[in-house]
Amino acid sequence: MSDSNRLITNKTNGFLGIHSPIENSILQMLSVDVQQRILPYLELVDMPLGKVLYESGELLRHVYFPTNCIVSLLYVLEDGASAEISVVGHDGLVGVSLFMGGGSTTSRAVVQSSGFAYRLPRLRIKDEFNRHGELMLLVLRYIQSLLTQMAQTAVCNRHHNIEQQLCRWLLLSLDLLKDNHLVMTQELIANMLGVRREGVTEAAGCLHKQGVIDYSRGHIMVTDRPKLERLCCECYAVVRAETARLMS
Amino acid sequence: MSDSNRLITNKTNGFLGIHSPIENSILQMLSVDVQQRILPYLELVDMPLGKVLYESGELLRHVYFPTNCIVSLLYVLEDGASAEISVVGHDGLVGVSLFMGGGSTTSRAVVQSSGFAYRLPRLRIKDEFNRHGELMLLVLRYIQSLLTQMAQTAVCNRHHNIEQQLCRWLLLSLDLLKDNHLVMTQELIANMLGVRREGVTEAAGCLHKQGVIDYSRGHIMVTDRPKLERLCCECYAVVRAETARLMS
DNA sequence: CAGGAACTGTGCGTTAACGCACACAGATTC
DNA sequence: GAATCTGTGTGCGTTAACGCACAGTTCCTG
Known part of the structure; x- marks a missing residue:
């Protein structure tokens, strides 16, 4: 795994130049006002295949805005059996439980397709959310789309x-x-x-x-x-x- | 169905006197301040078995706070096959999508166990939510617990x-x-x-x-x-x- | 009290997915 | 180029759930 990680990093470093936060739809939809507040704290991070953003029950430290990577939200049972309940890419963000007060979830977030993401520290994104402005509205809508995806996955698991x-x-x-x-x-x-x-x-x-x-x-x-x-x-x-x- | 509804109503009318909004955990957790603001608009409604609170895609008009009834959130496929993705009782509320901006969901809400609930018109609850106070915090936490329940249901469907x-x-x-x-x-x-x-x-x-x-x-x-x-x-x-x- | 509706029990054959074992092939390493 | 690892193909027997058909039982209703 570590070898392939290094490989991916080397291969993709060349693209760092063209990376921009607006490649993530949510960041892109924010007004210049909001963008200027959070941009200084945005950190571009490498997202190699298999990277675990958080484990079940673990306190979330960042919220991630994927650009060209894909992150899976996995539920893992005691016996190791698992199921993906949602998949997040440039259209979403990882770490919604930070906004809802829990601080952790019972799921695991794993990079399913390597690439990059921007991340923001827990406290910064909470500050912005607590202004109860655009970001909050966007996040709430995103949470609903997450609910939809999870529910549909549940039914699909059952019947298809x-x-x-x-x-x-x-x-x-x-x-x-x-x-x-x-x-x-x-x-x-x-x-x-x-x-x-x-x-x-x-x-x-x-x-x-x-x-x-x-x-x-x-x-x-x-x-x-x-x-x-x-x-x-x-x-x-x-x-x-x-x-x-x-x-x- | 209409007959059994009448029967349930008759049987339970006698309990109307002991009904109170605080039988719902969320209403109960609110401060006196908030309670006083919304109490005038709370309406006690009968929830007979089988009653449909909303269909998939339908605009939600009320948010429901069950007291002694149980409501199922069902996903129904085109061919009629269905699956419950969450169950709500005195510990929750029905209609979270009102808070998230969607106004409707792809699920159906059906009374699974008869009883009563308090309901609040769409605009009233939105007003209170938009104060960004206690109610919002509670609702957000509730949404996260809903996410957990749905995800666990999805995995359970798959493996158990x-x-x-x-x-x-x-x-x-x-x-x-x-x-x-x-x-x-x-x-x-x-x-x-x-x-x-x-x-x-x-x-x-x-x-x-x-x-x-x-x-x-x-x-x-x-x-x-x-x-x-x-x-x-x-x-x-x-x-x-x-x-x-x-x-x- | 007769008839019917609603709910539950049971017995098939069928099917989709499982668990396991192992064969095969492309890629990597030395 | 030999050895090894990783990913894929395949062939079993087994199992859980399905679809269907119908019987039995309780309850309701006229």
């Missing part, structure tokens, strides 16, 4: 098969990336979906046969997105529409 | 069997009632859990054989709660602990 869920997962991830290329093993996807690795292999095989995706050894390319959407259950469209309504 | 989930459901419902008696058919429980009615029948039969519950025709009595907790998956305890931490 692995292939449908894989489609949903691919589409949600794809929306957070610039291209149609995912760096992700089937093993990790299985952890996210809370199913067996073999189940993902089979589902991915089906999608490949139908000409929807290509993949090999930790790389997935979506080659026919429209078809992917047709094969998917309704859950993706519901989440997408509600998120658009709330965050537009 | 029907019997364990039934135990969780029974315990969560029991905590919201004064006694150990539930008025609920296996058919309805199946809808909540998103499983077959026969599956619930089988699980309930197992619990009965083990001396944990008695039931017949829409009535369930929990006779050995400690044992019920032992048979349950961890999900109940996690939710309960986190709710206690947040709302104490």
Whole structure:
């Protein structure tokens, strides 16, 4: 893991120059006023694959605004079984429980796709939230979209098969990336979906046969997105529409 | 349904006298100041079994503070399949999306156990929320406990069997009632859990054989709660602990 | 009190996902 | 280029839940 981290850092350092906080939708939607208040405290951080932003029950120290990375919120059971309940990218932020008074959650936040994020110390973001201005309104709306995503995931877990869920997962991830290329093993996807690795292999095989995706050894390319959407259950469209309504 | 509604109303009218807003934890936790502001607009409403407070996508007109009733938040799929993602009683409120700016959610709220609730018109509660005082802080903490409950439900759906989930459901419902008696058919429980009615029948039969519950025709009595907790998956305890931490 | 509705019990065959074991192939290391 | 590691493919038997059909039982209603 440490080797791949170093690799990612080296490879991506070159992009530091083009990075800007406005690559995150929430930061971008703030007025110049607010931006000027928080910009001095924003810190650009590397988000290598597998990095854990916080563990269940742990006090949150920062709120993260992803730019080109993806973060998964995972619930892990005592026996190690897990399930992803939400996925956050440039359209959101990680650490909502800071705003709600809990200071911690029962979930774990893990980087699912490497990249960068801006982060702000706990106290700074709380100060801004406590002005009860734009940031608060935005965050509240974002929390509602989070609720929607979690609820839809719960129903999807219950009623839809692995292939449908894989489609949903691919589409949600794809929306957070610039291209149609995912760096992700089937093993990790299985952890996210809370199913067996073999189940993902089979589902991915089906999608490949139908000409929807290509993949090999930790790389997935979506080659026919429209078809992917047709094969998917309704859950993706519901989440997408509600998120658009709330965050537009 | 209309007949049973009338019956419930008649039976419970006698209790109207002892009803008070402070039977709802959130209303009770508010200072006299806030209470005095909102009390004039609080309306005691009958909550008969099956009453729908709002449908998916519908604009919310009131926020409800249950006293002795239980409300389920259900997600319903296009094909009619459903799953309960949260259950609300005297410890919470129904209609959080009013506070978050959405005005509606993709879920449906249904009375799962008849009783009463106090409700407040949309604009009144928004006014109070916008003072950014106690009510806001309480609501935010409540929203976080809701997030926890939803997430745990999602994981439980994925990894635990029907019997364990039934135990969780029974315990969560029991905590919201004064006694150990539930008025609920296996058919309805199946809808909540998103499983077959026969599956619930089988699980309930197992619990009965083990001396944990008695039931017949829409009535369930929990006779050995400690044992019920032992048979349950961890999900109940996690939710309960986190709710206690947040709302104490 | 007869008829019907609502609720629960039971017994199939079917299916999706599981757990496990192992084979195979691309990538990395020495 | 041999050894090794990581990621993927595959083939079992097993299991939990499903879908369906129907029987039995209690309760309500006319």
